[in-house]
Amino acid sequence: MSRVIRGLAAASGIGIGPAWRAGKEDFIIPKNKISEEDIPLQIQLFTDSLIKTRKEIKDLQRKISAEMQDGKAEIFDAHLLVLEDRMLVGEVVSRLKEERLNVAFVFSRVLKKYIEILSKIEDQYLKERISDISDVGKRILRHLLNKSHPSRFDLKEKVIVIAHDLSPSDTATMHKKNVIAFVTDMGGKTSHTAIMAKAMEIPAVVGTVEATSKIESGDTLIVDGSSGLVIINPDEETLRAYRDEEKHLRGIAEAFICDKDLPAETCDRHRVEITANIEFPEEVGSVKLHGGEGIGLYRTEFFYMNRKNLPTEQEHYEVYKYLAESIRPHQATIRTLDLGGDKFLSRVQVPGKMESFLGWRAIRFCLNHPDIFKTQLRAVLRASVHGDLRLMYPMISGIEELRQANEILEESKKELRARGIAFNENIKVGVMIEVPSAATTADILAQEADFFSIGTNDLIQYSLAVDRTNEKVAHLYKPAHPAVLRIVKHVIDAAHKAGIRVGMCGEMAGEPNFALMLLGLGLDEFSMPAPIIPRIKNIIRAASFEEAQAVANEAIKLSTCREVEEFVHSELKRVIKKRKGDLYNLYKGTDPDSTGFWSRVPRADIHTGKDKDH
Amino acid sequence: MAFAERKIEVKNKVGLHARPAALFVQTANKFNSSINVICNEISADGKSIIGILMLGANQGTTIIIKAEGEDAQLAIAELEKLLIEE
Numbered sequence: 001m002s003r004v005i006r007g008l009a010a011a012s013g014i015g016i017g018p019a020w021r022a023g024k025e026d027f028i029i030p031k032n033k034i035s036e037e038d039i040p041l042q043i044q045l046f047t048d049s050l051i052k053t054r055k056e057i058k059d060l061q062r063k064i065s066a067e068m069q070d071g072k073a074e075i076f077d078a079h080l081l082v083l084e085d086r087m088l089v090g091e092v093v094s095r096l097k098e099e100r101l102n103v104a105f106v107f108s109r110v111l112k113k114y115i116e117i118l119s120k121i122e123d124q125y126l127k128e129r130i131s132d133i134s135d136v137g138k139r140i141l142r143h144l145l146n147k148s149h150p151s152r153f154d155l156k157e158k159v160i161v162i163a164h165d166l167s168p169s170d171t172a173t174m175h176k177k178n179v180i181a182f183v184t185d186m187g188g189k190t191s192h193t194a195i196m197a198k199a200m201e202i203p204a205v206v207g208t209v210e211a212t213s214k215i216e217s218g219d220t221l222i223v224d225g226s227s228g229l230v231i232i233n234p235d236e237e238t239l240r241a242y243r244d245e246e247k248h249l250r251g252i253a254e255a256f257i258c259d260k261d262l263p264a265e266t267c268d269r270h271r272v273e274i275t276a277n278i279e280f281p282e283e284v285g286s287v288k289l290h291g292g293e294g295i296g297l298y299r300t301e302f303f304y305m306n307r308k309n310l311p312t313e314q315e316h317y318e319v320y321k322y323l324a325e326s327i328r329p330h331q332a333t334i335r336t337l338d339l340g341g342d343k344f345l346s347r348v349q350v351p352g353k354m355e356s357f358l359g360w361r362a363i364r365f366c367l368n369h370p371d372i373f374k375t376q377l378r379a380v381l382r383a384s385v386h387g388d389l390r391l392m393y394p395m396i397s398g399i400e401e402l403r404q405a406n407e408i409l410e411e412s413k414k415e416l417r418a419r420g421i422a423f424n425e426n427i428k429v430g431v432m433i434e435v436p437s438a439a440t441t442a443d444i445l446a447q448e449a450d451f452f453s454i455g456t457n458d459l460i461q462y463s464l465a466v467d468r469t470n471e472k473v474a475h476l477y478k479p480a481h482p483a484v485l486r487i488v489k490h491v492i493d494a495a496h497k498a499g500i501r502v503g504m505c506g507e508m509a510g511e512p513n514f515a516l517m518l519l520g521l522g523l524d525e526f527s528m529p530a531p532i533i534p535r536i537k538n539i540i541r542a543a544s545f546e547e548a549q550a551v552a553n554e555a556i557k558l559s560t561c562r563e564v565e566e567f568v569h570s571e572l573k574r575v576i577k578k579r580k581g582d583l584y585n586l587y588k589g590t591d592p593d594s595t596g597f598w599s600r601v602p603r604a605d606i607h608t609g610k611d612k613d614h
Numbered sequence: 615m616a617f618a619e620r621k622i623e624v625k626n627k628v629g630l631h632a633r634p635a636a637l638f639v640q641t642a643n644k645f646n647s648s649i650n651v652i653c654n655e656i657s658a659d660g661k662s663i664i665g666i667l668m669l670g671a672n673q674g675t676t677i678i679i680k681a682e683g684e685d686a687q688l689a690i691a692e693l694e695k696l697l698i699e700e
Contacts, residue, residue, distance in 0.1 A: 081636055084643075087662035114664050121670045133664070 002234050005215075007183070007208030009228035011197035012531065014246045015181025016239070019219040019232075020159035021212065022166075029145070032102040042096055042103040046089075049143035054083050056139060082136045088114065104144040111137040160223055162215050166196075181223035183211045183230050197225075198283060201531070205230050257534060260291030264526075264537050266519070267579070270545035273525040274537050275330075277505055281319055284326045286530040291537060294330030296453065296527025297392075297505040298323060300376065301339050310372065316379030324387025331388040333453065334380050335432065336373065338362045338394045362395035367404050370411075377412040384424035391427060392453055397435040399444050406448070432505070433491050434458040442491045446498035453527070454491055456506025460484055479508045480564040485517070485556050492522045503527055513568045515539040516575065520552030539572065542579040616647075618686035622697050623676045638696055639663045647683025649693070660693070 034042060057079050082088065088110065095106045111133070118130050158178050165186040182197055187206035197204030203225030215221065215232055222231040222242045231238060264274040275296030276287040287295065303311055303319065323332045339361055366373035380391055393405050409429065416423055433439050434455035442452070456479060461468060463483055466476045478484070488504075495502035503525030508514055510528030515536050518526065526536055551571045558564050642649045642660040649660030653675060658665035660679065671677055677697075681689040 077636060081639060081663040085662050085664050087659055087665045114668070117668055118664075121668070 002238070003214065003232045005208050005210055005230045005232070007205040007211070007228050007230065008187070008194070009224075009226055010182075010187070010194035010204040010206045011202060012226040012529075013181075013201070013203035014225065014242055014249060015160055015203040015221075015223040016242060016246060017158055017160050017180040017221065019162050019183075019215045019217055019221050021215070021217045022161055022163035029104055029108050029141070030102065031105045034100050034102055036100075039097060039100075043093060045144060046092060046096075046103045046107065049140050050083055050089070052143045053136065053139045054080065057083070057136070079132055079136045082133050083140075104141060107144060108137075108141060111141075160221050162211050162217075164212050181221075181225065182206070183208060183215070183221070183223055185209055185211050196282070198280065198286070201286060253531070253534070255534075255538075257290075259534060259537055259541065260289070262291075262537070262541065264293070264540045266540055266543050266545045266548065268544040268546060270519075270548075272519065272523065272540060273503070274533050274540070275333075275503070275525055275527040276530045276533065277527050278530070281322050281326070283530065284323065287327070287533075290530040290533040292330075292530055292533050294388075295323065295327055295332040296503055296525055298332055298334045300335060300337055304337065304339060310375070313375045313379045313382075316376055317382050320380050320383035320389060321386045324383050324389050328387045331390055333390040333392050333430065335392045335394055336363070336376055336380075337366055339365070363393050363401055363405060364395065367401065367408070370408050373405075373408055374412045374415070377409055378416055381412060381416055381423035381427065382421055384427045385422050389424070389427065390451070391429045392432055393429070394432045394455070395435055395458075396431045396433075396445070397437045398441060399448065402431060402445060402448055434462070434506075436463050436487070439463075439487045439491050442494035443497065446494050446500055449500065451500050452491060452495050452502040453525075454488060454502065454504040454506060456484070456488075456504060456508040459487065459506065460508075463487060478561045479511065479514060480561045480568070482556070482559055482561070482564065484508075485521075485564065488518070488523075489521050489552075489556060496522060501525065510536060512536065512539060513565070513572055516543055516548045516551045516571055517555050517568050518552075519543065519545065520548035520550065539576070543575050547575065616682070616684060616686040618681045618690040619678065620690050620694055621676060621678050622694055624671050624673055624697050625699065634696070635663060635666045638693065639666055641692055641696060642689070644692075645681070645683070645685045645689040647681040647686045647689050649689060650680045652678040652680070 061077075091110050092103065092107050095101075095110065096103055099106065115130055115134060115137075118133070156178075158180050160181045160183065161179055162183050163185075165184055166182065179200075179202055181202055182204040184204075184206045185208055187194060194204065194206055197206075203223050205223055205225060205228050208230065211230065215230075219232050220234065220239075222229075222234050222239065224230070224242070231242075234242070263271060265271045273293050273296075274291070275294040276283070276290070276292040277297040277299070278284070278287065278295055279299040279302045284295075303316070320332075320334060323334075360368075377391070380389060383389055391409070393402065396402050396405070406429065413423065413425075428450040430451035430453060431438065431445055431449040432455045433442060433445075433452050434457075436459070438445060439454075439459065446452070457468075460466070460477055460479060460481070464476060464478065464481060466473050468474050468477050492502050501524040502522075503509075504518065504523055505527040507528075509518065509523075509526040510532040512535055515526070516539065519540060528536065551568065555564055555567055558567060639661060651658050651660045651666060651669060651671075653669040653671045656669060658669050660666065669677070679690055679693055681687075683689075
């Protein structure tokens, strides 16, 4: 019987295959009588195991705080305390002497006793401590029984991994080639599992809550990482539809990958830049793999989430330095903090309740909290000596805000000079054009910004008065609206008049149907999720700038969304067919009437708030 | 041998659990004196994290800390400081 469970869309793509449950480790603990002479040896074995476990935990702690750059390593402090716990140690030793049984058995009994007592206490925080104690206990037992650390993922065939949760060491030991997809009970969009899945480009659905209770090993699954759906034992028809889609996606990926190192240039030599939108440093590899020429948008919000305290300047710096170095010689544009509101300040994570997009967030929040703002600014400045880093301010609504932000930037520069720290004095500072007032006064802003990046996601919502998270009106969100075309054209023209470049980092930049039109309007940079880059590059290379301009000129004369959609789509078809006939089929599903999957672009936009998580 | 004893109300929001417990135990272990914590007539070794957690001391509970040893006074003073903060 086919069933569907939902979770968070952590990493896009489709995975079809058999489920494989990551097993819990069960130990069989032998029970042996020991003699008087054995007692000192057993005690020695115990203390040795404690020492080995301590080292293990310290190593893990070090590794995690180096890799994960957040407060996760603190958990292990509690683990270390348990190891040294005199009650635990004392009781094990005294029981050993009394009962004359092997220490592994005695230890497991004592551990069990404490865990039982603790479980009876009604307290949420305590529940977490119990799992700490249990974890440490397992490590100690492993040493007592002389077992080496088993790999949970000794996969002999291709499977979809189902787990309650996946730890950093789990994902590290997995071999990508045998993992079709992940599904976990726990985890949010910013959890370790999500980050690794995106970086490894494996479809993943996390935070399902019930995956391990509803899925058996061997069940056939369809994992739709773009929608956060897991279909258990699907019927033939569904299976066929998804298999076709999977083949389609794979075909696209393969077809386009060969162009990866070719420039994004039209056949009449008009050159644009195609860059990527990312949120985790781990994604840089994927950017390069897909032929991205830089990072058009590095979202910094995720860095602030899922942790107890605000990131320090040093923590920020390390991430930005890594970005600058790993993407060299290309650029990375860092968008300053786009979150805010009271919830952010009180560090209360309330799922689904992000500050409204008309509210106190982004640059407004930062201008009110120069301390938080400057920490980030100083870190970007410091990192700017390592590569081509650029700054971008979100939600700017007018020239005054830009000036205020730049004043704070100047203060940050002064602070660094006083500390004798070098930075790029000429760092480029741009503005995200997403608020309609900024779009309308683009001519004024262009005088004092080094570049623009058009954030169509919010720009369209604000302009058409549509909240995408409201299912009743979400369908009114239309990039093809004549108003949107005019606004975009106005912004591009204003930018070019002032001699600055303009890019687009909203979803519209990654939609094949609009590529020709945007190209023709003069967009200089298209930024999108890395996997989409090849498709857009392909269109740019297939077209001539002249015909793109013609498309733009015609599109802007149309008066309805529908007309625009149909027109741009037919132009897309025409161009692709003419130049790259064999790839034409790979753009199926982009036609306006299609309800097929491919009109769904992976939504990495955290502001839609659609997800149950932040 | 010095003795010191203090009756304290646990002010910390999460009670003597989680991080406060860890901090308490780490602090207690700094001193030579033996340290006992009594809560609702159950006594636990103040230097044992498991012992402390098993006491289940929530916010508002009154506990008694007993220290015995040369640095008893110092120990009690420092431990009291931890519990008074929220």
